[in-house]
Amino acid sequence: MSLRHALLGLLADGPASGYDLTRAFDGSIGRYAWQAGHSRIYPELAKMAEAGQVVVDETGPRGRKTYALTDDGHTELRRWMLHWPEQANVRDETVLRMFLVQSLEPEDARRLLEGIAAHCLAEIENLRPVMEADDAEHRPGDPLPFGRLAGEYGLRQYEAVHGWALWSLERLGAAEPAGTS
């Protein structure tokens, strides 16, 4: 039931409507952590309201309803954040490809790994200035901007994958002397 906890976590930052929460999933959370569209979010918010974890906070123009966390919602969020299971499964197509690299001909494997390395470099060059801009605006003592820790995570992630791809190319290159020289 991670969708529920994602919503609780996002609402901890302040009241939001189903529409706002749907937009949040269009960003980094949706890419790196969890996915959901509005068609799942609205019914889930309704269930959470029924369970007393959120309440309708305000009603706005176009039938807009903003939800806010209740104390129960906060408690449940905290419980979930702190007791995470050791065995959490990850679903990641890129990692799946990594597991299967050795099913390719060496030449194809090299092409794939070179693609991964290039892609990571591009993402790093994309993320780094964003993080640096965040840091430039930030004064010591202020709370970190929402997502700053996650952004740093993404940056380090790409750096790690980049390093891995280069290491793998070296390994594969050693096994196949018809290489790049």
Place this chain on the structure above:
Amino acid sequence: MSLRHALLGLLADGPASGYDLTRAFDGSIGRYAWQAGHSRIYPELAKMAEAGQVVVDETGPRGRKTYALTDDGHTELRRWMLHWPEQANVRDETVLRMFLVQSLEPEDARRLLEGIAAHCLAEIENLRPVMEADDAEHRPGDPLPFGRLAGEYGLRQYEAVHGWALWSLERLGAAEPAGTS
């Protein structure tokens, strides 16, 4: 349709039965890349056979059927491995928690991050000897053992997350002077 490609990739290593493939998902692939139980795997193999991507290779004792890749299966696997979409979504509860760290009180956030750091260290100490044993057995020129690249990826991943958790603790610590020191 990643389950299909996971099965194609596993079968590229040699013919296997539904039972064997189910066992494969109990290991690292299931933890870090993709999940499936036998109840999805058997019907999927049947569909793949219908689509001509695999064929029943041998029948053994207890109704055991081993499947082997056809040329079409190989072609489809290669296609999928090489054209991966830029926008591949990842589903990962741990990363979700990272995105939501800032919804916690600073004291709880520190506890969570310390837990993550400790967990990563434990995983690193678990994985490193396995990888080193693989390398000790490996002679230059031999193909790398199946999963060696993925294992290295896992190791580097944990190192990156460990570094991230320490960095985050430092950042959070600076914002909250009632710290450890």
Place this chain on the structure above:
DNA sequence: AGCAACATGTAACGAGTTACATGATTTA
């Protein structure tokens, strides 16, 4: 003989995606 492991399958359920459906408000 009994138990663990091998081996395959179906059914019900849960949750995310895509498509269908509708309407209000803001902006050009």
Place this chain on the structure above:
DNA sequence: TAAATCATGTAACTCGTTACATGTTGCT
């Protein structure tokens, strides 16, 4: 006034999980 965006909802489909169901082989 037309288009984009805001805003909410339901229905059908896909696919992974859990539970139900059954039978065989090998080992002790």
